[in-house]
Amino acid sequence: MSLTMKSPEFLIDRDDDRCINCQVCERQCANEVHYYDHDLSKMSAVDLNCVNCHRCVTLCPSKALRISKYPLEYKENYNWSAEMINNIFKQAETGGVLLTGMGNPSRKKIYWDHLLLNASQVTNPSIDPLREPMELKTFLGRKPERVEFNGEGNIVNLPPQLELGTPIMFSAMSFGSISLNASKSLARAASELNMMYNTGEGGLHQDLYQYGENTIVQVASGRFGVHKEYLNAGTAIEIKIGQGAKPGIGGHLPGEKVGEEVSRTRMIPQGTDALSPAPHHDIYSIEDLRQLIYALKEATVYAKPVSVKISAVHNVAAIASGIASAGADIIAVDGYRGGTGAAPTMIRDNVGIPIELALAAVDDRLREEGLRNQVSLVVGGSIRNSADIVKAIALGADAVYIGSAALIAMGCHLCQKCYTGKCNWGIATQRADLVKRLNPEIGVERLKNLVKGWSHEIKEMLGGMGINAIESLRGNRLMLRGIDLNPNELEILGIKHAGE
Amino acid sequence: MQESRREETLRMKRIYALEEHCLGCKLCEVYCVASHSVSKDLVKAHKTEEITPRVIIESSGDTSFALQCRHCDDAPCARACITGAMQKDPVTGIVSCDSERCVGCWTCIMACPYGAIRRDKYGRSIISKCDLCAEEGEPSCVSHCPNNALIYKELEANERGVE
Numbered sequence: 001m002s003l004t005m006k007s008p009e010f011l012i013d014r015d016d017d018r019c020i021n022c023q024v025c026e027r028q029c030a031n032e033v034h035y036y037d038h039d040l041s042k043m044s045a046v047d048l049n050c051v052n053c054h055r056c057v058t059l060c061p062s063k064a065l066r067i068s069k070y071p072l073e074y075k076e077n078y079n080w081s082a083e084m085i086n087n088i089f090k091q092a093e094t095g096g097v098l099l100t101g102m103g104n105p106s107r108k109k110i111y112w113d114h115l116l117l118n119a120s121q122v123t124n125p126s127i128d129p130l131r132e133p134m135e136l137k138t139f140l141g142r143k144p145e146r147v148e149f150n151g152e153g154n155i156v157n158l159p160p161q162l163e164l165g166t167p168i169m170f171s172a173m174s175f176g177s178i179s180l181n182a183s184k185s186l187a188r189a190a191s192e193l194n195m196m197y198n199t200g201e202g203g204l205h206q207d208l209y210q211y212g213e214n215t216i217v218q219v220a221s222g223r224f225g226v227h228k229e230y231l232n233a234g235t236a237i238e239i240k241i242g243q244g245a246k247p248g249i250g251g252h253l254p255g256e257k258v259g260e261e262v263s264r265t266r267m268i269p270q271g272t273d274a275l276s277p278a279p280h281h282d283i284y285s286i287e288d289l290r291q292l293i294y295a296l297k298e299a300t301v302y303a304k305p306v307s308v309k310i311s312a313v314h315n316v317a318a319i320a321s322g323i324a325s326a327g328a329d330i331i332a333v334d335g336y337r338g339g340t341g342a343a344p345t346m347i348r349d350n351v352g353i354p355i356e357l358a359l360a361a362v363d364d365r366l367r368e369e370g371l372r373n374q375v376s377l378v379v380g381g382s383i384r385n386s387a388d389i390v391k392a393i394a395l396g397a398d399a400v401y402i403g404s405a406a407l408i409a410m411g412c413h414l415c416q417k418c419y420t421g422k423c424n425w426g427i428a429t430q431r432a433d434l435v436k437r438l439n440p441e442i443g444v445e446r447l448k449n450l451v452k453g454w455s456h457e458i459k460e461m462l463g464g465m466g467i468n469a470i471e472s473l474r475g476n477r478l479m480l481r482g483i484d485l486n487p488n489e490l491e492i493l494g495i496k497h498a499g500e
Numbered sequence: 501m502q503e504s505r506r507e508e509t510l511r512m513k514r515i516y517a518l519e520e521h522c523l524g525c526k527l528c529e530v531y532c533v534a535s536h537s538v539s540k541d542l543v544k545a546h547k548t549e550e551i552t553p554r555v556i557i558e559s560s561g562d563t564s565f566a567l568q569c570r571h572c573d574d575a576p577c578a579r580a581c582i583t584g585a586m587q588k589d590p591v592t593g594i595v596s597c598d599s600e601r602c603v604g605c606w607t608c609i610m611a612c613p614y615g616a617i618r619r620d621k622y623g624r625s626i627i628s629k630c631d632l633c634a635e636e637g638e639p640s641c642v643s644h645c646p647n648n649a650l651i652y653k654e655l656e657a658n659e660r661g662v663e
Contacts, residue, residue, distance in 0.1 A: 020546035022530045028523070059646060061530045062543050433562040439521045439647045 005089040008047035008070045018064035019043055025056035025065065030422040030434055053415040055424035087345070098345035101418030101428065103245060103337045103382050103404055106349045110337075111356035111489075112388045116498055118479045120466035127468050129459035135469040136455055138167040138399050140236075140376040141305040142329040159329065160305050162216075162236050164399060165194035166455040167389065167470055170447075171334075171380050171403030172218050172240065172309070174202025176253045176262045176274065177341030177418070178407075179435040182427045185410055185443025187211040192444065193451050198401070201240060201251060201276055203265040204230050216307065219296065221250055222276035224266040228299060236330070237296050238307040239289070241280070244338025244381035247311030247352045251276035252342060257421055257430045290326035297327075305329035307378070312336060312358030313351075317365035324371040331375050332401060333358050338381025339404040341428055342419035355381050356395065360493045363396025363475060386457035395493065396475040409450040410443045512593035513654050515632070515639055517565035521649035524564035528641035528650065529553040535633055535640035552621040552628035555641050566641060566650060568630035569616040571595045577629075580611035594634055599626045 012033065021043055026034040031049045034056060036042075047070065057065045074082045087098055120126040127134070141161035150156045170190055175183045177200065184207065190197040191214040198216040199208075203225015208215070217234035219226050231237055242248065253262075253274035263270040283289050293306050307330035308323045310316065320331050335355025340348065359379050366372040379392050380401030389400050408414065411425035418428035426437030458470070467473050481498040482490050490497055530542070532553045537545030545551060556567045575588040575595050585601035586608050588594070597608070604625025609617045617629045633639040642652040 018543055020530070020543060022526065022546070024525050024527055024530065027525050059525060059527065061527060061534075061644075062546075433523075436521065436562070437523055437647060439649070442648055 004093060006048065006093075007072050007086070008050065010050040010052045011047055011068050011070045012045035012050060013066040013068060014043060014045065015064045015066070016042065018062045020062050020064075022061060024059050024061065028055050028059050028424060030424050030429075030431070051415045051417045051420075052413075053417070053424045054413045099342055099419045100345040100348055101340060101342055101416045102412075102414055103339040104349050105416070109354070111354050111485075111493070112384070112391055114483050114485050114489075115356070115391045115493075115495070116481045116483055117387065117390060117394070117461060117465065118481070119464040124466045126466050127463040129456075129463045132463075132468065134459040134462060135471070136166045136458060138164040138470060140164065140307075140330050140378065140398055142375065143373045145373070160236075160303055162196060162305055162330075163194070164196065166451060166458070167393060167397075167399040168451055168454065169195055169216070169378065169399060169401050170197035170406050171338075171401035172198035172200035172216075172238065172243075173341075173403055173407075174200030174218075174224075174253075175205050175208075175265055176202045176257055176430070178427055179423075179429055179438060180205060180207070180261060181435050181438040181440050181443065182407070182410060183208060184440040185438065185447060186406060187215065188440065188444045189447035189451070190214040193448055195451065196235065198238060199225075199234070201225075202262070203267065204233055205261065205265045209233050218309075219292075220276055221278070221280045222274060224268065224274055224276070227267075231296060231299050234304070236305045236307055237300065238309055238330075238332065239280075239292060239296070239328075240309045241283070241289075242309070242311035242313070242334065243340060244311045244334030244336055244352055244355070245340035246343040246347045247313050247336075248278060249344070249347060250278040254421070259430050262430060286322040286326050289323065289328075293327045305376075307332050309334060311338075311351075312353045312355050312381070314353060316353070316358045317361040320362040320377075321365050321369055321371060324366060324369075324375045328375055330378055331362070332378040332380065333362060334401070335379065335381035339407070340418075355379050356391075357489075357492050359392060359395050359397055360477075364494060367475075386454040387461065389454065390458055390461045390473070391480060393470060393473050394476050394479045396477075398474065405450065406447060409446045410438060411446075511654055512571065513632075513652055514571060515566075515568050515630075515642055516651050516653065517567065518649045518651065519563055519565040521647045522563075522565045523647055523649070524557060524559050525646065526557055527644055527646060528555050528566045529557065531640040531644040532630075535636065550622040552618065554628050554630045556616060556618060566645075567614065567616055568632075568639075568641070569595055569612075570614055571630075571632065572613075576611040576613065577608035577617060580607045582607055592634065594632050595629075596631045596634070597627055597629055602626045 023036055033045050033049045037044045052067050139161040142159040148156050170186045186197040187208050191211045196214055196216050199218050201218050201220035201224055212233045213235055215234040216236045216238050217230055218238045218240050220240035255271045255273045296306055308328040309332035312333050312335045323331050336352030376398040378399050379397045382404055383400045383402050392400050412427055421429050423429040426434050465479055477494050480495045482495050483498045532555045533551045534542040534545045536551055537549050558567050578586045578588050582605055583601045583603055585598045617627050620626045620628055638652055642650045
């Protein structure tokens with residue numbers, strides 16, 4: 001095609017008074033934006049290639065770089081926005097499906113921001129977490145109908161439980177979609193923080209078996225890297241049915257990302273596309289799911305809880321109830337803002353429902369059916385801060401998954417170009433020169449800092465409510481009030497409006 | 501006396517490069533120049549002063565690392581120096597070159613087993629080499645490496661290092 005209608009998304013603005021021509025930006029940009037113009041003896045840029053990942057801006061030693069939205073106005077049209085027009089240009093040129101990465105960025109209501117937390121005043125004392133003990137310890141797994149003790153005072157017949165120091169886990173992100181250095185950072189941070197990370201559907205790299213106690217191993221529709229040692233290596237097993245970013249469709253790891261290590265870990269030939277089917281081909285009903293749950297339990301001698309992860313879709317409450325009946329110990333629900341390494345844009349931005357509503361609906365349904373004690377409820381997609389976590393737990397979650405937030409802690413700038421494999425931050429890439437950019441030592445420190453900071457904030461918020469254990473907040477929706485929500489939304493969330 | 505001095509210098513802090521973390525971004529060079537400038541201003545140092553970086557980035561394919569003077573205990577460069585400009589400080593162990601006395605004969609460059617000394621980039625008859633940012637506590641290349649690919653430490657008794 002002769003004429004391309006692509007226009008740059010971003011404008012590189014270089015302050016020549018500050019630029020020292022050190023070419024760090026050029027060396028650090030995998031998108032080949034910056035170059036040294038020998039004729040003009042100065043740095044220049046190809047705006048069209050810029051994805052606004054801020055790698056150059058962050059590393060520029062003289063702070064000579066600024067990136068802004070490309071100032072190209074389209075004829076004003078509320079219906080046909082520049083984004084819509086550019087998408088059509090792109091597809092008219094390629095005939096392909098629009099691809100994207102990370103979570104749904106579209107302008108839809110974020111319910112977390114319409115929830116307000118309570119605090120104690122006069123009639124019940126608030127608690128200062130710096131002076132008094134505050135418990136965040138969380139156990140995930142099936143809870144027994146009644147508690148029985150043996151002669152020594154220990155609980156007997158307790159189904160396997162996951163013990164978390166704080167109600168946070170790192171979401172499933174496969175080795176393949178993210179680099180080995182990113183996986184190592186997550187695994188090591190999880191082990192040092194007494195929490196869990198999740199392998200995603202990428203198998204378990206041999207270097208990561210040592211973190212097994214803090215690993216949830218995932219079994220998804222492609223069954224990549226699944227074998228007996230793998231299943232027994234983790235502390236829990238998760239069956240992935242769906243992912244918030246792309247409910248109803250499978251995964252696709254392009255062949256160029258399947259290098260030697262990924263190939264060995266996933267047990268597929270080098271350079272071949274890793275295609276995860278949309279459904280599990282052995283699961284077409286709750287009964288089929290039950291078979292897989294029990295096959296996995298059998299393979300791991302009933303010593304590990306089995307989780308089932310689904311996307312938040314319209315009928316999520318009924319599906320969750322089915323999953324609980326099928327024998328799952330944990331249900332993970334992923335909201336429509338959940339991240340991904342690659343998804344069709346139309347799916348990511350239009351399929352699924354908000355996690356806040358799904359969570360409230362699932363928790364209600366499980367309680368109504370007397371199933372709530374049989375499963376723990378974990379939510380993700382997307383938890384952006386510690387207040388989101390407190391709100392999620394008050395709505396009924398046992399713990400949360402954080403994926404995007406963990407990546408951001410490691411350097412991700414949400415440029416949404418994970419699918420290109422050219423992540424300048426060394427996270428969503430398998431290119432050796434880029435993978436290097438994430439030093440796991442630094443990644444671990446940053447992840448630990450984030451989780452520590454959030455845990456501290458959770459304690460502060462609990463203390464403010466006069467609660468000294470996260471257990472007492474779980475499903476305590478009286479601690480929530482809605483703002484700018486209509487009666488229908490309030491009813492689904494099971495909360496009162498602010499002022500009521 | 502000779503023996504105890506040797507002990508002392510062996511235990512000095514040195515810069516070690518971790519090539520598995522080195523990105524070859526060359527920020528170490530940039531900050532080396534700033535740190536050895538008169539203005540101590542990164543932009544002015546590059547735009548108005550003529551300073552040769554004292555760190556050398558070696559690279560081949562995806563592998564790279566930053567090389568600085570090893571401050572060898574026997575300092576062949578100091579022994580080779582014809583004017584006495586190159587000296588190893590008996591107390592700090594730092595090998596440095598007095599540019600007032602350096603005549604640019606390049607003998608030290610030939611004597612250095614690591615290739616860590618280079619000629620002045622701007623044509624002056626002086627050499628350029630790492631002085632461990634003696635005045636600043638931590639070498640500037642180490643504190644500004646974005647990926648912790650340079651570390652500044654004393655070797656443990658059981659670690660192998662440069663003597």
